[in-house]
Amino acid sequence: MPVYALDHLFGKWLFTCLDIDYLQWDPIWVESCNAFLKEHTGIAGLSLSAFFIGGNLLAIGTSVMLYPIMKRVFARYLLKSALYSVSERDLVRLGKKALNDVRILRQAQDERMTS
Secondary structure (H helix, E strand, C coil): CHHHHHHHHHHHHHHHHCCCCHHHHCCHHHHHHHHHHHHHCCCCCCCHHHHHHHHHHHHHHHHHHHHHHHHHHHHHHHHHHCCCCCCHHHHHHHCHHHHHHHHHHHHHHHHHHHC
């Protein structure tokens, strides 16, 4: 529920900053839902367009910001979990650092086995 509220609040804030009336972009049936919610819960001013725009822009922004971090995390996790099951060709796709890490890990593993 907090994520949905954050999506809606971000959408409302964005529309307000752009000086756009977000309630005019909503379908007609949202107006009846707002009337029902206001009568039974006291919540008013929910906007479907603010929710959709806010949610999508937050998701895109968060994923763009987290991509470099998560790429490293997943590459390291995958390297440790699939040390010998991944081919060299697949490692090249992950990048030079991943390829070097696997080669070092494989050498260390081979040295431990021969000792």
